[in-house]
Amino acid sequence: MMKRVGLSVMALAVVVLPAMAQQKLDERRPASKDGVVEVQNVSGSVKVTGWDRDEVAVTGTLGRGSERLEFTGTGVRTEVRVVLPHFAHHVDGSDLEIKVPAGSRVEVNTVSADIGVDEVAGPVRLESVSGRVTVGGAPREFEAKTVSGGIEIAAAGAPGRASSVSGAVALKGVNGSVEASSVSGAVSVTGDAVSRAELQTTSGDIRFEGGLASGGRLDAKTVSGSVVLLLPAATAADFDVTTFSGNITNEFGPQAKRTSEYGPGKELSFSTGAGGRIVAKSFSGDVRLQKR
Amino acid sequence: MNCQEFTLRLDDFVDGTLSAAERTAAAEHRDQCPGCRAAEARVSLLLAHAASLPRAVAPERDLWPGIAARIEKRNVLRGVFGGAGRLRWPRLGASAAAAAALVVVSSLVTAVLVARRAPAPAPSGVSTGVTAASLQLTQVRGTYEAARTQLLAALAARRGSLSPATLKVVEDNLAIVDTAVHNMEQALARDPGNRELPALLVTAYRQEIDLLQRATRIPARG
Incomplete structure (x- = not known):
């Protein structure tokens, strides 16, 4: 009887112990130059870096309590997934460092794991609940979404969109066409030759610091956040600024005037020359047009 | 011309x-x-x-219990960790329906924006307070409220599968958007001819639908 119990305990240990320990990862598979690499991880981190080899390599650690790493692919599509047991009470985060062919399309989904992507030239699509998302390098286009995690895209020239619910969204070095939004987080954009930027919040503040490309357009809309547009003194654009109950301050020319017979609305429309178009609208937030 | x-x-x-x-x-x-x-x-x-129409028409009876029961019955909200612990982002019937509704909202947003063109002198002529923009806003509001109702039900059914921290973020931000919508609707009621408010209001509607859609797609444990 005791011998049977002992054997059972040993068998259980063989099955369970690997899952209890943290595992080092070092796996690779061939992949096409411009295939899709899809990554899923719940907690920990995911760092994806482009390289010049036609293979995907995964290193890092699989968190204690994780069931296994599922690493499959057909060349054109590679999947990297941390698999968790059905009824795990506590699972440590897994930290994945993934090298992908630089031209890959990268798609990452996490719950709380931070996501970082760099040196990838293909499009990137990143989604996390509470993890932070950062993108560097020069992806062809980007899409990033979080619920509470912050987003920072320093991918100059890439068109794309980034949105969060409560996280801050920062797009740096923009010179293409971008959209950025957050409900309560701040939205900020910098860039010297922005062709189109649509920035939107409900209560978060909006800040734009940079210039428009020739014929560029900037739209900033918020309900109760403030809008600050820091523009070159020589900006040539048509301006259209309104607020229902906030204030408008303008360093580029005329001051705002009341527009509504019934409400406290203010409006400011003027032109500093043909070229771009700048629109800023708020319900109760202040709008400031400042010279850089 | x-x-x-x-x-x-x-x-x-x-x-x-x-x-x-x-x-x-x-x-x-x-x-x-x-x-x-x-x-x-x-x-x-x-x-x-x-x-001449009333601003709102109450249904003859409360329709919501029946809708909620049908959503429950169709079991559109399944567990999000499918086979072998795979992280699965839910695909919800309610969310899909709301997505379709969102397309309608988006097209109506365009209609409102087209109807409300910039700069203009003091209004003249029609003095009913009902403009083309506000008429289209009424249509948008109906679509928005239907989508919102569906998505709130979907979110309520998923409350148990979301982490308390995420749920708090979602609920806090829903409250922020709801307050914004409420304040702007009140302002629009006081100033129905305002040309900017419909567009801002529609932006808030769209943000709320987007937030709810995202909330219903958050994976379990998120």
């Missing part, structure tokens, strides 16, 4: 928000063109009819 140019400006013409020069040109064309005169009459009649 030709017929095509007149048609493009028709909403603003009946709203009285064209510039003085455009208004004169549009009036001259209308006086000479029977087709455009009829088009203007149709839009004006529609606006007058809309102005």
Whole structure:
């Protein structure tokens, strides 16, 4: 009887112990130059870096309590997934460092794991609940979404969109066409030759610091956040600024005037020359047009 | 001004928000063109009819319990960790329906934006407070409220599968958008001719639907 119990305990240990320990990862598979690499991880981190080899390599650690790493692919599509047991009470985060062919399309989904992507030239699509998302390098286009995690895209020239619910969204070095939004987080954009930027919040503040490309357009809309547009003194654009109950301050020319017979609305429309178009609208937030 | 140019400006013409020069040109064309005169009459009649409608019509009975029961019965909300612990982002019937509704909202957003064109002198003519923009806003509001109801039900059914921290973020931000919507609707009721508020209001509607859609797609443990 005791011998049977002992054997059972040993068998259980063989099955369970690997899952209890943290595992080092070092796996690779061939992949096409411009295939899709899809990554899923719940907690920990995911760092994806482009390289010049036609293979995907995964290193890092699989968190204690994780069931296994599922690493499959057909060349054109590679999947990297941390698999968790059905009824795990506590699972440590897994930290994945993934090298992908630089031209890959990268798609990452996490719950709380931070996501970082760099040196990838293909499009990137990143989604996390509470993890932070950062993108560097020069992806062809980007899409990033979080619920509470912050987003920072320093991918100059890439068109794309980034949105969060409560996280801050920062797009740096923009010179293409971008959209950025957050409900309560701040939205900020910098860039010297922005062709189109649509920035939107409900209560978060909006800040734009940079210039428009020739014929560029900037739209900033918020309900109760403030809008600050820091523009070159020589900006040539048509301006259209309104607020229902906030204030408008303008360093580029005329001051705002009341527009509504019934409400406290203010409006400011003027032109500093043909070229771009700048629109800023708020319900109760202040709008400031400042010279850089 | 030709017929095509007149048609493009028709909403603003009946709203009285064209510039003085455009208004004169549009009036001259209308006086000479029977087709455009009829088009203007149709839009004006529609606006007058809309102005006479109540702002809201309560259903004869409370429909929500039946809708909620059907959603429950169809089991559109399944566990999100499918086979072998795979992280699965839910695909919800309610969310899909709301996504379709969102397409309608988006197209109506365009309609509201087109109807509310910039800069304009003091309004003249129609003084009912109902403009082309506000009429279209009424349609948007109906679509928004239907989508919102569906998505709130979907979110309520998923409360147990979301982490308390995420749920708090979602609920706090829903409250922020709801407050924003409430404040703007009150402002619009006080100033129905305001040309900017409908667009800002629609932006808030869209943000709330987007937030709810995202919340219903958050994976379990998220």
